[in-house]
Amino acid sequence: MMTLYILLLLLINGLWLVLGFLYLPGNWLMVLTTAGFAWWQAEHGIFSIWTLAAAAVLALLGELAEFWAGLAGARRAGAGWKASLAAVGGAMAGAVLGTIFIPVPFAGTLLGGCIGAGLAAWAFERRSGKPRQVSIRSGIGAGLGTAAGALLKVLMGVLIWLLITAAAFWP
Numbered sequence: 001m002m003t004l005y006i007l008l009l010l011l012i013n014g015l016w017l018v019l020g021f022l023y024l025p026g027n028w029l030m031v032l033t034t035a036g037f038a039w040w041q042a043e044h045g046i047f048s049i050w051t052l053a054a055a056a057v058l059a060l061l062g063e064l065a066e067f068w069a070g071l072a073g074a075r076r077a078g079a080g081w082k083a084s085l086a087a088v089g090g091a092m093a094g095a096v097l098g099t100i101f102i103p104v105p106f107a108g109t110l111l112g113g114c115i116g117a118g119l120a121a122w123a124f125e126r127r128s129g130k131p132r133q134v135s136i137r138s139g140i141g142a143g144l145g146t147a148a149g150a151l152l153k154v155l156m157g158v159l160i161w162l163l164i165t166a167a168a169f170w171p
Contacts, residue, residue: 002044006168009037013161020062020157021106023095023113023150027059027157034164051167055160062156066149073145074121079138083124087142090120110150118143 012033019026034055038047070091074084091113098112122139126132 002041002046005037005041006046009033010161010165010168013164017154017157017161018106020154021150022099022109023066023092027062027153027160030157030160030164031055031059047164047167051163055163058156058160058163062153065152065156069149069152070117070142070146073148074117074138074142076145077138077141078134079121079125079141080128080130082128083121083138084142086120086124087117087146090142091117091146094119110147113150114143114146117146 013030016026016029016033019029031052034047035052038052067088070087071084074087075081079087094116095109095113097116099109102108102111104111118139121142122135125135125138130138
């Protein structure tokens, strides 16, 4: 019966992993679900505190990568701090709008986030008086950075899922 419970946990965590593509906290849901499972089945000692801590650290690294990548992409492309911070907010707003207005599962959210980050950085750069080409380059950098951050967060989620899977079946 324990094997069935573990397989169900891994299936649920796989569903949480998919949420990472939607800018949702799927990595944290994997950590919380696994911690709840470990508490529920404490007498079996399936997951150690070290496994749970490692999963939490990976989730935190994924969040930091997602946040900083859009900002760093804009900065690397020459954007100022205000435009770089605007890119982070634009990514969040764009992800929500992309989910609603681009009806392609997962791609709509990611495209919306990238476009939102790019438009926000571009708008702030133009508003601050920077030339059109510089503003466009900053917007593209913010959009590409946002895409890289989303990819890094999902990769951290895959690592969390693999860690939990290995810990569940490793003696």
